[in-house]
Amino acid sequence: MQIGTKMVAGLASATVALGGLAGSALAPAKQTPDTLRTASSSGLRINQVQQIGSHNSYHRELSPAEQAVQKQQNPGSVDLWYSHAPIQQQLQDQRVRTLEFDLFPDPAGGLYTYPLIRKLTGQGPLTDPALAQPGIKVMHIPDFDYNTNCRTFVICLQQVKTWTDQHPNAAPISINLELKQSDPNVVAAGGVKAPPWDLTNLNSVDTEIRSVFAADDLITPDDVRKNGLTLEQSVLTKGWPSLASARGKVMFYFDNGGAGEIRDLYREGRPNLEGRAVFTRGPEGEPDAAITEVNDPRGANTAEIQRLVKKGYLVRTRSDEPLSTIRANETSRVGVALASGAQYVTTDFPVAGMAARYDSDFVAQLPGRAAVRCNPVTAPAKVLAAISEG
Secondary structure (H helix, E strand, C coil), rough: CCCCCCHHHHHCCCCCCCCCCCCCCCCCCCCCHHHHHHHHCCCEHHHHHEEECCCCECCCCCCHHHHHHHHCCHHHHHCCCCCCCHHHHHHCCCCCCCEEEEEECCCCCCCCCCHHHHHCCCCCCCHHHHCCCCCCCEECEECCCCECCCCEHHHHHHHHHHHHCCCCCCEEEEEEEEEEECHHHHHHHCCCCCCCCCCHHHHHHHHHHHHHCCCHHHHHHHHHCCCCCCCCHHHHHCCCCEEHHHCEEEEEEEEEEEECCHHHHHHCCCCCCCCCCEEEEECCCCCCCCCECCCCCHHHHHHHHHHHHHHHHHHEEEECCCHHHCCCCCHHHHHHHHCCCCEEECCCCCCCCCCHHHCCCCCCCCCCHEEEEEEECCCCCCHHHHHHHC
16 A cells, blocks of 8 residues: 655655754843843833744654655655654753644544554554544644654643643743644545544634633733724734733644635634634734744745734744755754744754754754743844843
């Protein structure tokens, strides 16, 4: 049984890497334990800081036997061979403050317990009891790239909650959610077909978030929107919550962007995301516009990111992709991403040593290995000076 090469090529493009040293284009700022406290006391808002995040934060590579099958289908599948530390370790030791989870509906439970690639390699089903229970599952690609450091959405969230409860003064954690479907080529080869993201399954995203986090733990669209204004108008004219008020909290946004069925269903009857737990990627000018993505910060996109963040949006960009750039020892992108002013800069290599398997010393970190720093584009000059002086 063969898995389609078109599918595998698509998978390969989803992982990223880059060669180089983080901050090589930026002079390291002086950091002290009071840096975040100084910033908070200066009235800094959450769009006026910058954080490093991990791309596909849950991802773990497969066993050697399964990797051999992946590579047999397409040599580019080696781009799937990367693994992240447990979520709490990323938050604590790697100073990650932005996470990303890929979600798949499983309302009846047990849909993803026997991945196709395990059948192809003569293995039995997965025995984790959490997979058998109803609820949203977390993985990269069902049947083909299924391994993860937290198999269910609730388990992932519980790990975040445990850490934030222990660190109530930490900078707010942002979590990027990508709502995904099975690849048709995998389904045709014998894999499972994930249920659609209909309104019931979309509502379950909110339900599972609120089953772990209390209202006071979250930053939601309702927390940002002002009376008589749309969410976008509130963000652009009244601003985001202060960093001081957001300490220890969590904020969610969807990776799925622009006009589309998922966004339309999620905000049906709720143009400003009234009552919702997750921000959408509404197009600029739409009532729900507040958070967006410009994944490649280079070239003309640098000015575009700076325009968006100066206007008041939160922007996510990426410091490294694809893996071919790490092989080419291309080192500039991380510096460009950090200098762009994008509030969330995500990487596959948030700690030194992760790229060593590719004979690279690349790591994407804030200068001084800070967990959060003043945004070089949006933070007031007087605050930047205060941080600089430590």
